[in-house]
Amino acid sequence: MSDSSRDTAEGAGWGTTEPGKYRRLMPSKVEKISWLDPRMLWAARNGVLASWFGDPTAGTRSRWAAQRAAAGAPPDKVIRRDDPDRFSFLVIGDTGEGDDPQYAVVPGLLEVGQDTRFAVLASDVIYPVGSADDYGTKFFRPYQDYRAPIYAIPGNHDWYEDLAAFMRVFCDDAPALAPEPRPRPMSRAWLRSRLWHRPRANDGQRLAEARTLRSSPAQQAVQPGPYWAIDAGPVRIIGIDTGLLGTVDAEQGAWLREVSQGPRPKILITGSPLYVDGKHDPCVIDGGGTVDDIVRDPAHHYVAAIGGDIHNYQRYPVRVGGRTIQYIVAGGGGAFMHATHTIPRVDIANVTESEFRCYPLRGDSLSFYSKLYGRRLRLRRFFTLTEAEATAVVAERLEIKPGRAPIPDTRITLRTRLVAGLLGTGRRPDRAKRFRLPVRKIYTQLFSPSSATYSPPFFKCFLRLDVTPESVRLRCYAATGNRAQEIDPPVEDDVTIPLH
Structure with missing residues (x-):
């Protein structure tokens, strides 16, 4: 196994090293996102509008759910797979910028994940606003050689166009959503609707061509909606949609409580991490309670909660009663790196600095x-x-x-x-x-x-989880953009989680 950043500076990707071959996977022309461009800021205005004039995400999500149910999606939104008791899967967070850092993750991911049964994209599949025509270079092309299905939960950027493209790609080419009821003139909702960013009329014209890059039957998967559960081997993996502002609506909250019942060990995948940067963010559910209340309830048997949105890796082993729940941030799949040096010395929920892990160091x-x-x-x-x-x-x-x-x-x-x-x-x-x-x-x-850099080291990462009836082994693998780490991706964190 190659050195990690905890071993040597070279293992972190510093120094004179051979560049990786990831650039061969990239298109000849790459559009670089600049948030200093007023046109980009204007296109991504919906998050600000939602915070000013009220968040319409709950209503839109409910209409998507009703539409999928009418099309035959299972009412409980559970995907029942035929995975054996021992299997592996990948988790990759905040992927879709379509530039060097995203593609630099791919060679190591294919090397480590060649025998995995499926992958989950955790938050922000497509930057900047989740447009359908961006899926070609930011989803289908980079993962065209991953031979298993890919499931996803949306992040706030995927919601900037009302989740339309996400639903088309991951939910059986769902048709366009019927318009919401017309709001009362001059109300806050009316003002919001007048300013709201929506998909271009011709968006998605290149989507059919892009789909051919992942057209093998082994690569196909259909989700019941933007939130779902997967029964895979001995575990249930539950993915929730935290929308534009990092909250869960009452309808989804009721569903989450229902699918969390029972003795089967569970892993939560969420767009908003519950512990991050040395702080606790339990994720409010409209109508009362929090997501973390559900995770901590011993009757629900959660063993881990993995969140995207923050573009690095963090792990907090929190002791709850007589058990330990692993709270993980896993948003290092491709977007620009969020700093870890601003995280203060960790002392929260009985987790001390000696138990805390992060990447990059x-x-x-x-x-x-x-x-x-x-x-x-x-x-x-x-x-x-x-x-x-x-x-x-x-x-x-x-x-x-x-x-x-x-x-x-x-x-x-x-x-x-x-x-x-x-x-x-x-x-x-x-x-x-x-x-x-x-x-x-x-x-x-x-x-x-x-200011994202386009030369190594990138300090990107992805997770591999190996499931057995007794435990889940979780490893965080680094992707620096250097050839050495492509051939033998270093392990930056390794923890075994008991299931019973």
Whole structure:
């Protein structure tokens, strides 16, 4: 097995290495997303409109569900497969930007996942707004050689065009949704409807051609809707749709409570992680309660909750009663990298720093962002931190053990500390916020996507889960964009989860 980022800097993808062959999979012309483009911001306005004028997602989702039920989808929305008691599947989160970081994941994924029974895409299948004509280069092309079915749950970006393309691709080419009832003039809903972004009239003209890339019978799968459950071997995998604003409507909440019943071990896949960046976000259900209430209920037998949306990997082993539930962030499948060096020293729900895992390591994240800021601000000499310097200063500021063995004689200077502070590294969140450049919120929403790097290391990842009647072994594999990690993808985290 090759070195991981926890072993060496080379294992993290730093240094002079042979570039991977992923570019051979890419189309000759790649459209790069820029969130600084006013046209892009205007197209992606629905999330803001929903927060200002009310979120229509619940009603739209309910109409999609009713339409699928009328077409013959199972009322319980359970996909019953014939998987054996021992099988494997993949989870890939936040994939669809269609550029170098997404395609860099593919060679390792095909190598590791060649014997898996299916894959699940967890959140944001297509950026920027989930358009049908983007599926060719951002879904069908990159995964054309994955020979098993792919299921998906939508993220907020897939909802920017009312989920129309997602339903066509994953739900048996569902027909267009009937328009919603006309709102009362001059009401908030009326104002929202006047400004709401909708699919282009001719969107999807290239979809039939794109489908031929994944046309093998072994690759086909039909979902009952944007949320579903899969009975696979000894486990039930439940995928929920958290819509535009990261919540669950009452109808889906009632369904979730129902399919969570019974002694069968369960794994949740969600677009909004329940533990992330050292904080608890239980995911509110309209009408009362939270998703995490359901996950924690011992009668439901959940063993893990895996969420996308945040573009890195994190794991929190939370002890609930006499058992441990693994709460995982797995959004590193292709979109620009969210920082991990801004995560404070972990101490939440009895999970300490020694039990917490993340990828990229905080030091690699800080080094990555220091180089990015150095390029963008044309202050390379000031901002750029080597991976050794970044690893050392993160360990000092967070008072934690270094992510990998420190290089002897690495000096932590005043400049090193200043850059780390400016880029948001601090033991306590309030300490990091006193004075820093925008990294986590404004930067990642606006500047970070437009500043995505197109040369390794990318710090992308995907999960492989190996299921037996006794346990689930979960491994996080890295994808750096370098050839060595394509041939032998390094394991960044490895945990075995008992099922009983």
